[in-house]
Amino acid sequence: MKNFDLSVNIAGVTWKNPVTTASGTFSGQYTTGFYDPSLLGAVTTKGVAPLPWEGNPTPRIAETYGGMLNSVGLENKGVDDYITGELRALKDLGATVICNVCGHSVDEYLEVVSKLDGTDVDMLELNISCPNISCGGIGFGTDANLAAELVREVRKLTRKPLIVKLTPNVTDISAIARSVEEAGADAISLINTLLGMRIDLRTGQPVLANGTGGLSGPAVKPVAVRMVYQVSRAVSLPVIGMGGIMTGADALEFLLAGARAVAVGTAALINPVAPIDILSELTELLHDEQTLELLRRNYEH
Amino acid sequence: MRNNYRIISNREVSEGVFEMKVDAPLLVDAVLPGQFVNVYLPREDLLLPRPISICDSDMENEVLTLVYAVVGEGTLELSRLIGYGEEPTVDGVFLEIFGPHGNGFFYDNSYGPRDEVLLIGGGLGVAPLLFAARVLADGHFVADMPKKISAYLGFPAEPWYLREFEAFGVHVHAISDTIPLASSGGRVGTVVDLLNTEFDTRGLSSEAGTCALTCGPQPMMKTVASWCEELSIPLRASLEARMGCGYGACVGCSIEVKADENADGTGAGLLRRKVCVDGPVFPAEKIVW
Ligand SMILES: Cc1cc2nc3c(=O)[nH]c(=O)nc-3n(C[C@H](O)[C@H](O)[C@H](O)COP(=O)(O)OP(=O)(O)OC[C@H]3O[C@@H](n4cnc5c(N)ncnc54)[C@H](O)[C@@H]3O)c2cc1C
Ligand SMILES: Cc1cc2nc3c(=O)[nH]c(=O)nc-3n(C[C@H](O)[C@H](O)[C@H](O)COP(=O)(O)O)c2cc1C
Ligand code: FES
Numbered sequence: 001m002k003n004f005d006l007s008v009n010i011a012g013v014t015w016k017n018p019v020t021t022a023s024g025t026f027s028g029q030y031t032t033g034f035y036d037p038s039l040l041g042a043v044t045t046k047g048v049a050p051l052p053w054e055g056n057p058t059p060r061i062a063e064t065y066g067g068m069l070n071s072v073g074l075e076n077k078g079v080d081d082y083i084t085g086e087l088r089a090l091k092d093l094g095a096t097v098i099c100n101v102c103g104h105s106v107d108e109y110l111e112v113v114s115k116l117d118g119t120d121v122d123m124l125e126l127n128i129s130c131p132n133i134s135c136g137g138i139g140f141g142t143d144a145n146l147a148a149e150l151v152r153e154v155r156k157l158t159r160k161p162l163i164v165k166l167t168p169n170v171t172d173i174s175a176i177a178r179s180v181e182e183a184g185a186d187a188i189s190l191i192n193t194l195l196g197m198r199i200d201l202r203t204g205q206p207v208l209a210n211g212t213g214g215l216s217g218p219a220v221k222p223v224a225v226r227m228v229y230q231v232s233r234a235v236s237l238p239v240i241g242m243g244g245i246m247t248g249a250d251a252l253e254f255l256l257a258g259a260r261a262v263a264v265g266t267a268a269l270i271n272p273v274a275p276i277d278i279l280s281e282l283t284e285l286l287h288d289e290q291t292l293e294l295l296r297r298n299y300e301h
Numbered sequence: 302m303r304n305n306y307r308i309i310s311n312r313e314v315s316e317g318v319f320e321m322k323v324d325a326p327l328l329v330d331a332v333l334p335g336q337f338v339n340v341y342l343p344r345e346d347l348l349l350p351r352p353i354s355i356c357d358s359d360m361e362n363e364v365l366t367l368v369y370a371v372v373g374e375g376t377l378e379l380s381r382l383i384g385y386g387e388e389p390t391v392d393g394v395f396l397e398i399f400g401p402h403g404n405g406f407f408y409d410n411s412y413g414p415r416d417e418v419l420l421i422g423g424g425l426g427v428a429p430l431l432f433a434a435r436v437l438a439d440g441h442f443v444a445d446m447p448k449k450i451s452a453y454l455g456f457p458a459e460p461w462y463l464r465e466f467e468a469f470g471v472h473v474h475a476i477s478d479t480i481p482l483a484s485s486g487g488r489v490g491t492v493v494d495l496l497n498t499e500f501d502t503r504g505l506s507s508e509a510g511t512c513a514l515t516c517g518p519q520p521m522m523k524t525v526a527s528w529c530e531e532l533s534i535p536l537r538a539s540l541e542a543r544m545g546c547g548y549g550a551c552v553g554c555s556i557e558v559k560a561d562e563n564a565d566g567t568g569a570g571l572l573r574r575k576v577c578v579d580g581p582v583f584p585a586e587k588i589v590w
Contacts, residue, residue, distance in 0.1 A: 024551065024552075025546075025550055025551060026550060027549050027550040029549065030548055030549030030550055030578065031548075031550055034548075046552070054573070055552065055555060055573075058542060058543060058553075058554070058555065058556065059542075059543040060543065060552075060553045060554075060555070061349075061543045061544065061545045061551070061553035061554075062543070063347065063348055063349045065346050066345070066346045066348060067348065068348060068349060068545065070545065070551065070553060072551065072552050072553060072555075075552050075555055075573065217348055218348070266348070268546075268550065269349070269545045269546040269550060269551050270341075270348060270349065270350060270546075271303065271399070272546070272548060272550065
């Protein structure tokens, strides 16, 4: 197979290929036992907050038809532990690292960002889209004004490339995308999970202890593709597409919809090396002249 | 390790309980008692792997045994797969397995006092104890073999695998919730009922060099834990949790455990641990029941 350049530029950062991991499905400690994280364009780590978060009660995971619900609720060990632990380890392995940032309030986001600004993390991904925490998170992602204000505040604090991760749980995704673009975001990633629920037929109660959870996996892919298509036409920022990518063909579909790169989430929970497998399948597909021509035509738009 | 393994047999050993044997040359040397594997289902809409404990690993014949109960769609699907040993025309039914995962019962290469090991199991929790019995009996993994292995096993209905335990020289005591068994003196009841009589008649205690391993429903293990605590018998318990990945990435299986106390008695708070990688086996005194 001839070697060809798959690299992409996302907000000034060169990724050697257009594949990253979706936040919350990659562990610097455990996933790295299965592959070298520097093989991917970038790796995106789980959401970090200023202080450790407990997360939600269990059960936190439920399977649904072709998908899964999670209500992990951003359990994390806090930004200080992240900087000395997971980030250090991943940078030492030569990975391009995107840190997913979360908070309950503007101040909490700012605290995390100011700490990360002094590190060698490559990019920040503002998670304004987690459906599993009661305040903050998705609260910012469903209101175009709040989202823009948060992005403006963060922008003042850091020159690190800033990706804003959007929630699909809105009526008009393009409006939110435009407002974070105006506020100074460098890239947009989407989609986070769709708010869902599963009821246990024996108990009549929700399966998840939290009641609701975020739906991910192949079941959400058509929604994700549609939103990537809309957003990539609404803004001029690079878009990182995700939601149900299981194969190289799925990844290609997102690229054709307008994404510059893709992230693999649920597939990696099922198979830890899925991002690598998907990258090689995608590479194979991109060797086809006709496919490349389609992509080129899309970029020219 | 994620691989396809040929199914040898898949048979019902008791109502709704199936034993599946697979040819697993790559796995048999790699697994430890109390570890589990992720089992993938052929039906693609059943997205997540099912965590199933390793019931036995026969290194000589390179056969791995899993025992599972049909409780939902995934395990129903599993029960429909046919092994080549049963149907000569079938030669290629494979099961996709990823593992082993977790720490296992002998996570620190030991198991406590060596005079007598009690294996206390309820329902499907009986399964991983068989592999523990094998390893304790053949001295393959634990250099120091216990003098005696006793199993206290509870079943909802017809018991299964009693002979398999006996084959490893285990003293087996079984009881059923519904069927009077000879080995429990014709009584019906639970494992805890069995243990209570045993306590009266044998006077089990830590001084006698006893330790215990348990796996089963949470309420049963909780009672076993307080029983063992009273007698100061060191106990290790295998926990269950809903899992997303089984290898530490999703934080779906997180639980709270008690932290170690500092020498001055401080610091004994709660810590978060992942059942899939930090467990599934925990020392009973660390578990928040
Ligand atoms: C470490 C560990 C070891 C286990 N070992 C065994 C074993 O040796 N034999 C056995 O029969 N069962 C075992 N279980 C339980 C087994 O995983 C579930 O019974 C099985 O996943 C049910 O799948 P299903 O599709 O039939 O049920 P469904 O209810 O249709 O499953 C839906 C989803 O819920 C999950 N789920 C349902 N019940 C459980 C449960 N009790 N624990 C964890 N996840 C569950 C499934 O994995 C699936 O993702 C073990 C569980 C764990 C965590
Ligand atoms: C278990 C789990 C945990 C997640 N945690 C986070 C998180 O911490 N931050 C975040 O922005 N998204 C999180 N997500 C969302 C994913 O990054 C991704 O946006 C979503 O799952 C869609 O992609 P997929 O279908 O490929 O999984 C999580 C998803 C799952 C399944
Ligand atoms: S099941 Fe995913 S971290 Fe334990």
